[in-house]
Amino acid sequence: MKKLPPTGKDRALIEAKAAVLKALGHPTRLWMAEQLAEGEKCVCELAEFIDADFSTISKHLAVLRQAGVVVDEKRGKQVYYRLKVPCIINYMSCVESVIRAGAEEQVKMLA
Amino acid sequence: MKKLPPTGKDRALIEAKAAVLKALGHPTRLWMAEQLAEGEKCVCELAEFIDADFSTISKHLAVLRQAGVVVDEKRGKQVYYRLKVPCIINYMSCVESVIRAGAEEQVKMLA
DNA sequence: TTTATGCATGGTCAATTGGCCAAATAAGCA
DNA sequence: TGCTTATTTGGCCAATTGACCATGCATAAA
Numbered sequence: 432m433k434k435l436p437p438t439g440k441d442r443a444l445i446e447a448k449a450a451v452l453k454a455l456g457h458p459t460r461l462w463m464a465e466q467l468a469e470g471e472k473c474v475c476e477l478a479e480f481i482d483a484d485f486s487t488i489s490k491h492l493a494v495l496r497q498a499g500v501v502v503d504e505k506r507g508k509q510v511y512y513r514l515k516v517p518c519i520i521n522y523m524s525c526v527e528s529v530i531r532a533g534a535e536e537q538v539k540m541l542a
Numbered sequence: 543m544k545k546l547p548p549t550g551k552d553r554a555l556i557e558a559k560a561a562v563l564k565a566l567g568h569p570t571r572l573w574m575a576e577q578l579a580e581g582e583k584c585v586c587e588l589a590e591f592i593d594a595d596f597s598t599i600s601k602h603l604a605v606l607r608q609a610g611v612v613v614d615e616k617r618g619k620q621v622y623y624r625l626k627v628p629c630i631i632n633y634m635s636c637v638e639s640v641i642r643a644g645a646e647e648q649v650k651m652l653a
Numbered sequence: 654t655t656t657a658t659g660c661a662t663g664g665t666c667a668a669t670t671g672g673c674c675a676a677a678t679a680a681g682c683a
Numbered sequence: 684t685g686c687t688t689a690t691t692t693g694g695c696c697a698a699t700t701g702a703c704c705a706t707g708c709a710t711a712a713a
Contacts, residue, residue: 432580432583432591434592434593435569435592437593442569444638445576448572448637449568449569449571452563452564452566452572453563453567453568456560456565456566457564458546458556458557460560462546466543469543472543473689473690474690475689475690480543480544480546481546482545482548483672486692487671487673489692490671490691498640499640499641500640507680507681507689508679508680508688509680509688509689510691515643516643523559526559526563527555528627529562529610529627529630530562530610532610568700570701584660585659585660585661586659589660595702595703595704596660596661597702597705598701598702599660600660600662601661601662601701602701603660603661604662616660616709619709619711620659621661
């Protein structure tokens, strides 16, 4: 086992990876990413389905953008977002099995 | 597109998924999970390679445990941790492609 | 049965986050 | 040009996070 480096290249990589996961680690942002998996959307389309201030939505998108999860493109008056690397959402089947494993445990406890 | 629900079952699922990603969204915790992918380890083994207070390490493990990412088992004086659902780490190849995509962009900007 | 080891927990504190509001900017339209 | 719409930005505030230290607790060893 190698030491978790406090600085340097290896450290930068693990920090970048963690940043991606962290960006997706918020219900609103994860939901956004899932919607974008079906194709690009403009901010106004996303906003239509999220009950939050427009500025809040914009900031969540900025977090995803900074993490490299999405890219934005201005077309006319609107800004369109899309997933930069679509596989980012494939993972969810595994994440869901974590949820299921937890649920099974609770069932066992009740039994 | 369906509305992001403020409560209810769908909301609970997306929150649970986000919680898993959030738990992995910290360099130290992600590193821990990657180490555990190679097999279970006791806290002392992990601690040996992380430059942080023992209590800090213990709390990070508690976060992973609460998110359902790892399970712990006490054997003798030590507590062993392992991944509950090993696929959780397979994802990293995709996360890394996000990083690479970002890096390529920077290269283009320099060119 | 005292002592030492391995780990978890509670307290504290600075830093970060996530939300809203108000204001700034950018692009098309009258 | 001035107006409106779409989005971002800055300011602010409450809540959460992550780090440390000190303490508590269980297990094994002496």
